[in-house]
Amino acid sequence: MLLKYFLTCLIAHSACQSIPQATVKQGILLQDVTLIDGNGQPPKEHMDILLQGDSIAQIGQHLDTTGVTIFHLSGKTVMPALISAHVHVGTLKGKDNSGDFYLRDNIIRHLKKYQDYGILQVLVMGTDRPMLFESGLADSSLKGLAPGARLHSAGYGFGVTGGVPPPSNGMDFVKRPATPAEAAHEVDLLAKLPVKTIKMWVDNMGPDKPKMDTAVYHALIAAAHSNGMKAAAHLFYIADARQLAKDGIDIIAHSIRDQEADDTLISLLKRNDIIYIPTLALDKFAYAYGDIPSWLNTPYFKKSLEPEAYEFINSPKYKDGIRNNPNYPAKVKAFETALKNACKLHKAGVLVALGTDSGASPARTQGFSEHMELILLVEAGLTPLEAITVGTKNAAKALRVDEEYGTIEIGKKADLLILNDNPAQKIENTQSIYRVYKAGEEVSKGPLE
Ligand SMILES: [Zn+2]
Numbered sequence: 001m002l003l004k005y006f007l008t009c010l011i012a013h014s015a016c017q018s019i020p021q022a023t024v025k026q027g028i029l030l031q032d033v034t035l036i037d038g039n040g041q042p043p044k045e046h047m048d049i050l051l052q053g054d055s056i057a058q059i060g061q062h063l064d065t066t067g068v069t070i071f072h073l074s075g076k077t078v079m080p081a082l083i084s085a086h087v088h089v090g091t092l093k094g095k096d097n098s099g100d101f102y103l104r105d106n107i108i109r110h111l112k113k114y115q116d117y118g119i120l121q122v123l124v125m126g127t128d129r130p131m132l133f134e135s136g137l138a139d140s141s142l143k144g145l146a147p148g149a150r151l152h153s154a155g156y157g158f159g160v161t162g163g164v165p166p167p168s169n170g171m172d173f174v175k176r177p178a179t180p181a182e183a184a185h186e187v188d189l190l191a192k193l194p195v196k197t198i199k200m201w202v203d204n205m206g207p208d209k210p211k212m213d214t215a216v217y218h219a220l221i222a223a224a225h226s227n228g229m230k231a232a233a234h235l236f237y238i239a240d241a242r243q244l245a246k247d248g249i250d251i252i253a254h255s256i257r258d259q260e261a262d263d264t265l266i267s268l269l270k271r272n273d274i275i276y277i278p279t280l281a282l283d284k285f286a287y288a289y290g291d292i293p294s295w296l297n298t299p300y301f302k303k304s305l306e307p308e309a310y311e312f313i314n315s316p317k318y319k320d321g322i323r324n325n326p327n328y329p330a331k332v333k334a335f336e337t338a339l340k341n342a343c344k345l346h347k348a349g350v351l352v353a354l355g356t357d358s359g360a361s362p363a364r365t366q367g368f369s370e371h372m373e374l375i376l377l378v379e380a381g382l383t384p385l386e387a388i389t390v391g392t393k394n395a396a397k398a399l400r401v402d403e404e405y406g407t408i409e410i411g412k413k414a415d416l417l418i419l420n421d422n423p424a425q426k427i428e429n430t431q432s433i434y435r436v437y438k439a440g441e442e443v444s445k446g447p448l449e
Helices: 002-026 104-116 130-134 137-142 180-191 214-226 240-245 263-271 279-290 309-313 316-322 329-350 368-380 384-398 426-429
Strands: 027-035 044-051 053-061 069-072 077-080 082-087 119-124 149-154 197-199 230-234 418-419 433-438 441-444
Touching: 027 441, 077 384, 082 368, 082 384, 104 119, 104 137, 104 149, 104 433, 104 441, 119 384, 130 137, 130 149, 137 441, 197 214, 214 230, 214 240, 240 263, 263 329, 279 329, 279 368, 309 316, 316 418, 329 368, 368 426, 384 426, 418 426
Parallel strands: 027 069, 027 077, 082 119, 119 149, 197 230
Antiparallel strands: 027 044, 044 053, 077 418, 418 433, 433 441
């Protein structure tokens, strides 16, 4: 009896000693996968990827298996984790949107949702609040120490008094500078925070509201640049895109939706290295729920929704509001123009990056929207591989994290998705998430686990 007890302890002891050491020191081998690297190269089959610590250590065929933890993954595909360069986090809860919800728990809940859907970095476009910075969450999330996707913040956003964005829906912290000096001062304050991009709303969303004064937005852009930051703009009209492109904007954070972009504008965007984030999902969701969209009853969609949001978007009031809106045909047209411009700009060589405006309303549901955006990019005319590059490498460039993230290459951080099915064959397969790895560690088995 005593001997048996002794032997059990011995076995348990030796097991405890050897397994963690092998795991920590030697790494994890993802064996026999199909590799999509994010650079747009055709998928490579029967590849091994060695993860050591938080990074990708080796990529090749038949890598040495001595001392490593092996995961046999024949038939599975590995691609870089997705990055979304236009989202909103923390203000949405249930069917409502409010600054009151902007608490640590709600922010983390959203960041974990993105993570479950394979999105490991997000840029919040101008709806953050001081708590994010005062609590240290901005820093810890950026470093990957907080749970879920890493949050990149564009600070509080810049709008217009009496204009857009309306101060409801959690937009009450948006700064509304009256003069260029005030604008520059506010940007200087943001530059002291972990903020690398500022966000401004330049259109008036209707003829009866004031637009941002040109001198004010010139000051915003100039102050951003003098602080080493980039400036992003919400827009709709081609006229604003033309003006902003001339005036030094770095990121166009929505599609141009009133007209097709012409060659003069396209050359200007290219010459000035302006990044274009089409947010096609936003424009699709602006009218799609007037009908019953094909995804409405899929578990993958429903799981991404806030509690009560399913009932909300299926309510006759919501549906009728969309259907009977006199702007319904205009919204469909805007979406179609957005699709054309996304494809045209991408094919012409403008850097198109994935962003969705998810988290800004119950229908713009976090996580699902990013996968919908990939589908819509393919509908626009991109190949699935091009769409994947938009959602990985290009979005990493928009966040200026492309030296460490966005592609699967030796030395880069091991933020990756293991998928059951190959999305190069069918873009919907980005939804077949088997595992999500953040900095070399498994963090999720996907939203439906
Ligand atoms: Zn937005």
